[in-house]
Amino acid sequence: MAGRKTDEGVGTRSTRSADEALDWFMRLQDDHASETLLSFEAWERTSPENARAYADLLRMTSMPSLYRATVADRARLVRSVQPTSARRKFSGWKAGLTVATTLMAGIVWVELPSILVDWRADYISAVGQRHTVTLPDGSKVELNTSSAIAIDFAGGKRRVSLLKGDAFFDVTHDPAHPFVVAGRFADVEVKGTAFGVATTGPADTVVLERGHVEVRSTATAHGTADLQPDQMVTATERGLSEVTPTDPYQSLAWRDGRVVFHDRPFDRALADLKRYYDGQVFVATGRFANTLVSGNYRTDDPDAAIRTLATSAGAQITRLPGGILILR
Structure with missing residues (x-):
């Protein structure tokens, strides 16, 4: 005792x-x-x-992400230089310009990977939003939060590159023109089917709802997998995993505005919910990282979802202005 x-x-x-x-x-x-x-x-x-x-x-x-959360305050920093004379006005203007230039340089450096993705993308979904796109062949793509795709339909091709995030594809049947989805580590080829691809985390994940797809590793010389409905496979730089059964209700729950997980480490579950939150979340301790958590959370109120998840793991929450949450 x-x-x-x-x-x-x-x-x-x-x-x-x-x-x-x-x-x-x-x-x-x-x-x-x-x-x-x-x-x-x-x-x-x-x-x-x-x-x-x-x-x-x-x-x-x-952390760069906290810097991103605070750059919105740059206008206040520039306005804080108040000129009281011609000389101080010039000095204040230079100080404000220096602050703005420094902040903008930092923003470009931190945001460069995201900016490059946006330049390549044909369709982008905002944080916390889902967006459905109809492609030139009539196929439909549903984009999850903060996702982006680039398309290539020139010369009879049907190719979509998933640049980031998650997408669900409902493909128009056309045996003469295979439909290919390119992820980071694999290509998925179909002729008419419905399936989801996710590039979040360290692997690409392919979940088949109906039809038939072939998944080919693009990171290794060999490796293919044929999926039947209710099956999934992951692809990494080392190749493809074994094909395993999956429950599309859980794997593709984002299509219904939910995140569902069972016995998932806290840090991975939090990473899933943070994608829907248009603010910043910081964890000040590592003691919750491997705590197993389960839940079924609505993505239309990510603030409440993150707070509930944190409480279930025993974390305390501090809120700062600007939508910043600190878990400890």
């Missing part, structure tokens, strides 16, 4: 230190007075938990 009490005490101190570290971080953004800095240093020296909590927070705030 004594050991248990000690553990609880440490947990309480750690939680309090994390809360205080966040308070100090927010305060130091606007208050650079020497007395404030001295008070902060005194707090940091009070206990190892305080110093560790603030160091963890600094590591988290260096």
Whole structure:
């Protein structure tokens, strides 16, 4: 019992230190007075938990995704330079331009991979939205949140490249012109069928609802798989997995506006829900990463879904302005 009490005490101190570290971080953004800095240093020296909590927070705030979440504040930073004379006006203008230029350079660097995908794409779905596209041959493609495709129908070809995200294909029957979907690690060839392809995570996932498809590895010299309805296969840089049974209700639940998982590690489940959230989510600790969770969550309220998932894993939630959620 004594050991248990000690553990609880440490947990309480750690939680309090994390809360205080966040308070100090927010305060130091606007208050650079020497007395404030001295008070902060005194707090940091009070206990190892305080110093560790603030160091963890600094590591988290260096993440590119947190930078993206805060660049929306750049207009306020530029407007904060208020000219009071001709000389200060010129100085303020230069300072504002420097801030804006620096921020824009950072934005381009961080967002470059996404920008390149958008340039290549013919159709894109926004975060939290689903979008249905009718292709030139009459086939239909349903795009999940934050997904993109490029199409090539020139010269009788029927080829779609899934650049990111998830897509469900309902293909018009045309035996003379095979329909090919290209992922990162595999091509899926069909003549008339309905199936889903996902490029999220470290693998491409192909789920067949009806019909018949052939999946060919493009990352290795050999490797093909024939899928029957209610089967799936994954493709990585090492080749194809074994064909396994799947429940399309769960695998393709996004088509009904849901995310469904059973005994999935917390970090993977959170990654699924974050795709629907038009904000930023940061995890300040790794202790929940492998906690197994199950759930059936609506994607039209991702904030509530993330909060429910975090609570089920035992995480505490702090909300910051701009839709930023911190889990700890």
